[in-house]
Each structure stands twice: as structure tokens, then as C-alpha cells.
Amino acid sequence: MTPEQLLRVAEEFCAVHRVRVRSFGALVGAAAVATARIEGIPVHADEAAAGRALAESVVRLAPLTARNEEFAEVAREVFRRLHT
Incomplete structure (x- = not known):
């Protein structure tokens, strides 16, 4: 998932739930976790693991002013749909 997609x-999500993006850097960081590679080798075993890492990163980085746990699950589902 690219930062722009996230x-x-x-x-x-913010429009529906009346929250705001608190940190654009945190959004970029969360997106980067899902597609992370070291020397061209993916750091996640598969797409499911990458989706879980994305969701965990959203929760930990808390890019929104509220409802980050819910947003994490939405982001994970979108990621899954993009990669199936």
C-alpha cells in the first residue's frame, strides 16, 4: 500500500468518523511497514503478515486524532483486497 493509498x-475514514489526520508522517510510516524490504527481500512472510504489520503500525503510530484501532482494521482490510 502506498502512502497515497493509505x-x-x-x-x-475521517470524514465518516469525524476525526482528523494527526500525523501524515505516521501514515507514511505505517504504509512503509507493509511493503518493507531489505536489499529487495520482503521482511514479511506473506501478504497476511504484511497486513497485520500495517494494522499494528497504525495502532502504535496513531496517525489519527482518535479511533486508530478501527482505522487499523479498515486499512488492513483494504490492504488485503488490494493484494488478492
Whole structure:
């Protein structure tokens, strides 16, 4: 998931739940976790693990002013759909 894709998801989520993006850097960081590679080798065993890492990163980085746990699950589901 690119940072731009995650931002689009966040914008929709924020509009529905009346929250705001608190940190664009945190959004970029969470997106990077899902697609992380070292010397071209993915750090996650599979797409499911990458999706879980994305969700965990959203919760820990808390890019929104509230409802980050719910946003994490939405982001994970969107990620899964993008990669199936």
C-alpha cells in the first residue's frame, strides 16, 4: 500500500468518523511497514503478515486524532483486497 493509498483511506475514514489526520508522517510510516524490504527481500512472510504489520503500525503510530484501532482494521482490510 502506498502512502497515497493509505491517505485516501484515512480521508474517507475521517470524514465518516469525524476525526482528523494527526500525523501524515505516521501514515507514511505505517504504509512503509507493509511493503518493507531489505536489499529487495520482503521482511514479511506473506501478504497476511504484511497486513497485520500495517494494522499494528497504525495502532502504535496513531496517525489519527482518535479511533486508530478501527482505522487499523479498515486499512488492513483494504490492504488485503488490494493484494488478492
